Amino acid sequence: MERKRFLKQGMAALGIAFVTPMTACKKNDATTDNSENGGTEGTGSETCAVAPTETEGPYPSKNPSAYVRSDITDGRSGYKLTVNITIGKVSNNCSPLEGAVVDVWHCDADGNYSEYSSGSTSLHFLRGRQTTDAGGLVTFTTIFPGWYQGRATHIHVHVFNASGTSLKVTQIAFPENSGSALLTVNGYNKGMKGYTYNAQDNVFADDTTGVEIATVTGNTTNGFSLVHNINVP
C-alpha cells in the first residue's frame, strides 16, 4: 500500500516534470493548428519565435470592392461600348431610383467571363458596380460583348438597394435587326455561324414585347452606346 502510494505520487511527480513541458508545446501546436484562431495570430510565433521588428506599414484604410469602377474594360480588346442603365421603381410610378447599386458583368470578345484560373491571381475584367444618381442612371465603359455557344449576346445586371438587398437579377439583350450593332460587330473573329438569336435564347425567348432588348447605337470607329431601362419592384 505504501509502495503503491509512493509509485503513484512518484508518477505524478514525473508527470509534472515531464508532461508539463510537452503539454506546453502541445498547447502551442494545438493553438496554431486551430484555424479558428485566425491563422496569422494563432501561430507558433506567439510564444516561440522572435517578435517582428519591422516598421509598421501604412495604416490600413477602408477600400471599396474592386467592382466599384465605371470603366470595366481591364485591357480587354473590343469595340468600345458605353452602357447607360436607368433604374426605375415600379412602386413609385417607375420614377428614377436614386442610390440603387447596379452590378453588371458580361463576357469578352471571345465569349469568356472573368473567373478563377488555376493558381493565378483573380481577374475581374468586365465586371463593375455603380450607384445610381438622382436620375436613376449608372454608366459603364466597356467593350461590346462577344458571344458563346447556346446564348444570345447579353449583359448580366443585378440591382440592389442601398443596403445590398437584391431587387432584381436580369439580363440585357441586343437588337438583331439589319444594320444593328450586333450584326455590325459580327461576333468579332467568330462571325455569327451557330449564333443563338434572341427568339431561340433560353432567357430572352419569352420576352415577346422586347422589354429586355436595349437601344444600341454607334459604329465600330467611334464605339457604341447602349441605353436601357430596368424597373425594379
Add this chain to the structure above:
Amino acid sequence: MEETGKMYRKVITLCYRKIIDARSPGRWEKLVFEDSYAEFLIQSQLYNPEKKYTRFSDMLQYAPGAEKLHFLVSASVINYVKPLNNRMPDITNNLGKSFLHFQHYFFEIINSDIRDRLVHSIAINFCSSPLIWHDTVGDYLLLSEKKDNTLEEVQTDILQLRPFLSIHSLQTEQYD
C-alpha cells in the same frame, strides 16, 4: 549537390494561408473580414435568391454555381492586398524581419452564414516567388532569392516553418 559533374539546386515556393475570421485582431484583418462578409451577403443572393440556405456549405452543396462565390467575393479583398506591394504578411525570418514576396494569391471562403457573421471565415493564400533552398539548419530553412548568377555571394534568410506555411512547390534545377 553534384552528380556526374553537374550541379543541382532546389528551387521552392512557399505558400502562406492567412486565415481571417471574426476573432482576428488587427485593423487590416478586420476590414478584410467586414468587407468580404458584406460582399458575400451581396453575391450569395444570386445563387440563393429566396434565402433558402443560410450556410455557405449548404449553398455549395445545393445551389448550382455557388462555388463561384469564392471568385466573386474575392473582389472585396483586392484593394486590401494591393497596398501590401507583394510583401508576404506575417512571415518573418529569424531576425523577425519580413523578407518574402508573394507572386500570386488566391482567396477562398472557408465558412459563412448569411444570418451569422461570426461564422464567416476566409483565407488568402499567398504564394512566394521562387527561392533557393540551400540547406536545412536545425529547424530552419536556409533560403535565398532565386537569381540566375549562381557564383556571386547571395543574401540568405533562415526561416522556421510554422502552421499555415508550407512548401508549395519544389523543383530540382540543374545549373552550370
